[in-house]
Amino acid sequence: MNTSSNRTRLLALVLGICAAATLPFWAGDQYQLHLAALIAVYWILISGLNIVVGFTGQLSIGHVGLLSIGAYGFCILAGKMEMNPYLALVISGGLGGICGLALGLPSLRLPGFYFAMATMAFALIVNEIILAQVDLTGGGIGLVGPLFTEPFESPSGFYYLAAILAGFATWMTWNIARSMWGKGLIAIRDNPVTAQAVGVPVFRAKLVAFVFSGVLAGVSGGLFASLQSYITPDTFVFDLSMFFFVCIIIGGRGSIVGPFLGTVVLTALPEMVASLAKLGNFFYGLLLLIVVLVIPEGIGRMIQLIYERIRPREIASIPIQPEPEKLHQVLRASGQAHAAIEVKHISKHFGGVAAVDDVSLTLSPGEVHGLIGPNGSGKTTILNLLSGYYEPSAGDLLYQNQDFGKTTVQQRARMGIARTFQKPRLLPELTVLENAMVGAWSESTSGFMASALALPHVGAEDRIVRERAVELLQGVGLGAVMHRRANLLDHAQQRFLEIARGLALRPKFILLDEPAGGLTSVEIEHLGSVIRAISKAGIGVLLVEHHTDFVFRVCDKVTTLNVGRMIKHGTAEQVRHDPEVIRVYLGA
Amino acid sequence: MNNHSSRPDEVLLSVRDLHVAYGKAEVVHGLSLDVRAGEFVVVLGRNGAGKSTVMHAISGLVPKRSGSVSFAGQDLTQASPGQIVQSGVIQVLEGHRVFQTLSVEDNLMIGTYAKSPHGDRTKLDAIYELFPELAERKQQMASRLSGGQQQILAVAQGVIGDPKLLILDEPSAGLAPMVVDRILTVASELCAKGLAILLVEQLVEKALKHAHFAFLMETGRVAAAASSTEIGQGDLLHRVFLGGGEPLSESEKKV
Numbered sequence: 133m134n135t136s137s138n139r140t141r142l143l144a145l146v147l148g149i150c151a152a153a154t155l156p157f158w159a160g161d162q163y164q165l166h167l168a169a170l171i172a173v174y175w176i177l178i179s180g181l182n183i184v185v186g187f188t189g190q191l192s193i194g195h196v197g198l199l200s201i202g203a204y205g206f207c208i209l210a211g212k213m214e215m216n217p218y219l220a221l222v223i224s225g226g227l228g229g230i231c232g233l234a235l236g237l238p239s240l241r242l243p244g245f246y247f248a249m250a251t252m253a254f255a256l257i258v259n260e261i262i263l264a265q266v267d268l269t270g271g272g273i274g275l276v277g278p279l280f281t282e283p284f285e286s287p288s289g290f291y292y293l294a295a296i297l298a299g300f301a302t303w304m305t306w307n308i309a310r311s312m313w314g315k316g317l318i319a320i321r322d323n324p325v326t327a328q329a330v331g332v333p334v335f336r337a338k339l340v341a342f343v344f345s346g347v348l349a350g351v352s353g354g355l356f357a358s359l360q361s362y363i364t365p366d367t368f369v370f371d372l373s374m375f376f377f378v379c380i381i382i383g384g385r386g387s388i389v390g391p392f393l394g395t396v397v398l399t400a401l402p403e404m405v406a407s408l409a410k411l412g413n414f415f416y417g418l419l420l421l422i423v424v425l426v427i428p429e430g431i432g433r434m435i436q437l438i439y440e441r442i443r444p445r446e447i448a449s450i451p452i453q454p455e456p457e458k459l460h461q462v463l464r465a466s467g468q469a470h471a472a473i474e475v476k477h478i479s480k481h482f483g484g485v486a487a488v489d490d491v492s493l494t495l496s497p498g499e500v501h502g503l504i505g506p507n508g509s510g511k512t513t514i515l516n517l518l519s520g521y522y523e524p525s526a527g528d529l530l531y532q533n534q535d536f537g538k539t540t541v542q543q544r545a546r547m548g549i550a551r552t553f554q555k556p557r558l559l560p561e562l563t564v565l566e567n568a569m570v571g572a573w574s575e576s577t578s579g580f581m582a583s584a585l586a587l588p589h590v591g592a593e594d595r596i597v598r599e600r601a602v603e604l605l606q607g608v609g610l611g612a613v614m615h616r617r618a619n620l621l622d623h624a625q626q627r628f629l630e631i632a633r634g635l636a637l638r639p640k641f642i643l644l645d646e647p648a649g650g651l652t653s654v655e656i657e658h659l660g661s662v663i664r665a666i667s668k669a670g671i672g673v674l675l676v677e678h679h680t681d682f683v684f685r686v687c688d689k690v691t692t693l694n695v696g697r698m699i700k701h702g703t704a705e706q707v708r709h710d711p712e713v714i715r716v717y718l719g720a
Numbered sequence: 721m722n723n724h725s726s727r728p729d730e731v732l733l734s735v736r737d738l739h740v741a742y743g744k745a746e747v748v749h750g751l752s753l754d755v756r757a758g759e760f761v762v763v764l765g766r767n768g769a770g771k772s773t774v775m776h777a778i779s780g781l782v783p784k785r786s787g788s789v790s791f792a793g794q795d796l797t798q799a800s801p802g803q804i805v806q807s808g809v810i811q812v813l814e815g816h817r818v819f820q821t822l823s824v825e826d827n828l829m830i831g832t833y834a835k836s837p838h839g840d841r842t843k844l845d846a847i848y849e850l851f852p853e854l855a856e857r858k859q860q861m862a863s864r865l866s867g868g869q870q871q872i873l874a875v876a877q878g879v880i881g882d883p884k885l886l887i888l889d890e891p892s893a894g895l896a897p898m899v900v901d902r903i904l905t906v907a908s909e910l911c912a913k914g915l916a917i918l919l920v921e922q923l924v925e926k927a928l929k930h931a932h933f934a935f936l937m938e939t940g941r942v943a944a945a946a947s948s949t950e951i952g953q954g955d956l957l958h959r960v961f962l963g964g965g966e967p968l969s970e971s972e973k974k975v
Contacts, residue, residue, distance in 0.1 A: 437743075449747075449766075449768030449769065449770075449939055450768075451766070451768075482864065505896070506868075506896045506898070506899070507853070507866050507867075507868025507869050507871075507872070507899055508853070508868065508869050509866075512866060512867060554867045554894060555815055555816075622767040622768030623768075623772075623814075624766075624767035624768070625767070646867070646894055649893045649894055650767070650814070650890055650893045650922055651767065651922060652766050652767060652922050653922075653924065655766075655767065678868075678894065678895060678896055678897060680897055717896060717897070717898065718897060718898070719897055719898040719901065
């Protein structure tokens with residue numbers, strides 16, 4: 133953000149790396165070296181779990197199961213079968229990934245709490261299987277954890293191996309966090325409806341993140357077995373899973389530094405202060421309680437809070453100043469729709485109630501189409517049908533003679549249908565710019581691993597998305613607050629940001645749900661100029677709104693609904709003077 | 721509505737020198753306003769001026785940095801939101817916030833809990849009479865209502881609590897024009913029966929039509945306070961909403 137905070141961060145990073153690289157030379161004894169290696173090994177697992185828990189918001193408490201699969205896989209391959217330990221470590225990672233897939237595939241569809249239960253059951257089942265398969269796993273007696281070969285055989289050698297892999301894992305998760313994937317995963321965590329609207333394939337993205345964490349858990353397991361030199365099912369108690377989870381929670385979600393500090397503190401403290409070790413789980417519980425009560429946002433956020441206390445950031449209210457001409461130029465460059473969306477005799481029933489009943493309308497490129505009517509007349513339902521949140525009970529939705537009524541929300545986004553929401557649905561912890569960038573999700577084609585490894589094309593793509601998002605924000609009038617966190621925006625700014633996010637999708641059509649709600653007359657003027665710039669660029673606009681003067685001013689066509697049925701359709705002038713419309717909606 | 725030329729003497733709500741900050745950044749800078757007994761007061765101002773923040777501070781939903789709030793002679797500066805509701809100040813929050821997974825009727829019952837711990841069903845009929853669209857949907861889950869209907873429910877939830885002062889934060893958002901008129905008329909009628917109203921609204925003309933007295937807010941301060949007729953006629957209103965002008969001089973503040 134600002135350069136001095138970047139410099140502080142860079143300095144901390146360099147110092148951290150130097151400390152880690154020279155640790156075997158200044159660590160007091162073998163035990164402390166062991167502890168450092170253990171932290172590195174745990175962190176490999178936790179960094180991956182952090183993507184699942186802290187970023188995607190999926191509460192997995194079963195990662196100890198994946199850890200033990202990696203550990204046993206490594207012991208069996210490198211010990212019993214005398215395979216090259218490095219190859220065995222790679223295979224352990226693969227095993228972790230495969231088991232992560234097998235666990236995630238059925239369970240990631242479950243809502244939060246049930247998913248956590250499923251992962252817990254998985255961890256317990258894995259332990260039972262290991263106990264039962266005596267021939268392979270040694271049952272209760274356990275297995276010897278083989279050493280690595282030179283140069284990583286000695287304790288300090290092992291430490292370097294673990295530290296290098298931990299560094300690599302950190303680098304990958306950091307890359308993900310700052311890529312489009314990171315923003316998409318946070319969208320899943322904070323607002324799944326928004327994630328869908330911008331085209332994030334919610335289930336697939338969760339699964340990919342989970343498999344990634346499985347691979348890291350497997351690798352961590354292999355290293356863990358070698359470090360502990362002997363493993364039994366008792367090594368992988370369920371408490372360990374809670375430990376991983378607690379490290380992330382006290383570290384703070386959506387942060388990488390926080391959970392890392394959490395891991396260091398929680399691993400080292402009980403070992404260094406013997407009296408704490410005796411307390412065991414009680415200590416973790418107490419620490420968790422303190423953190424949740426005192427700094428619910430975690431250690432990572434605390435650092436940021438301290439920083440903000442030293443250098444308070446201004447959150448002065450800055451009025452919206454759109455640049456319609458600029459907006460028009462930016463939108464013009466991304467190509468226009470050539471065909472109209474035809475809504476034909478569409479109906480939607482909820483139980484016995486018809487929310488929308490036999491409505492037809494045409495949404496043409498470059499046209500502003502108003503949709504008005506009393507509360508509960510079906511306006512938002514039509515928006516939900518067009519953007520794919522509802523499936524029509526009857527009737528067709530046609531674009532270029534194709535019926536798209538049954539496609540998913542994400543497919544609609546890719547088709548070029550963007551929308552805003554009656555209550556703005558932003559990602560509160562991301563900046564304004566990042567919120568706008570999320571809108572361009574469908575445009576970014578980089579895979580998860582490409583992003584994790586920061587392949588060159590990812591950066592190039594990211595730059596294009598970022599530059600366009602900046603221009604769009606300037607266009608709608610939010611240029612001055614671009615780097616502000618979205619939860620600091622006032623109501624009007626939130627509404628305009630939703631429009632910018634919708635436009636980032638390069639839409640052919642944009643559906644606006646009460647964009648003028650809560651705006652002042654001046655802001656409504658600005659909204660009008662933004663909408664005109666959008667339609668002038670060839671984008672079709674569907675406008676649901678109660679500010680009727682505004683609707684009649686900006687709309688080319690207006691459709692009026694009442695209890696789900698269309699009562700009048702025509703130009704603004706025709707609708708405005710229709711006696712039926714006046715009777716049910718406008719009032720005298 | 722009738723615009724009193726002079727305000728009633730009895731001060732019901734008194735906010736003095738209120739400062740509110742989010743973290744280090746102060747957003748309300750020494751604001752004072754009052755609502756007199758039986759008065760309909762509107763607070764106008766641009767988005768970001770701090771109107772909702774002031775309302776939240778009055779209701780105890782955000783901490784006050786300094787200043788005082790008293791209601792009917794009782795000091796509420798340090799009171800919890802629950803105590804504030806008990807004392808008769810009920811706020812209808814902006815953005816149709818109702819309990820999504822409860823039925824319409826249960827949402828209304830919750831509104832009565834402050835006064836009667838087991839809920840008071842006797843008031844339901846009167847509410848259904850005021851808001852017939854809710855009567856039709858008593859047993860429906862609130863999530864099944866449209867956004868506008870949820871907003872009506874939120875207002876009804878405030879009214880059923882039988883407040884002495886009802887704070888309405890942008891009740892018009894998401895409502896059809898006719899319904900906005902009805903809600904404001906209901907508020908005026910309640911006011912005529914002795915309830916004081918504190919309204920935050922962006923539909924300036926409609927709000928001024930119903931209110932007796934108006935406060936104009938600009939970046940965390942009161943820029944002007946006068947009867948709604950005077951505010952409606954002055955060009956100050958125009959200037960505040962266009963923004964960007966130089967700060968008001970002392971003489972202008974008095975209108």
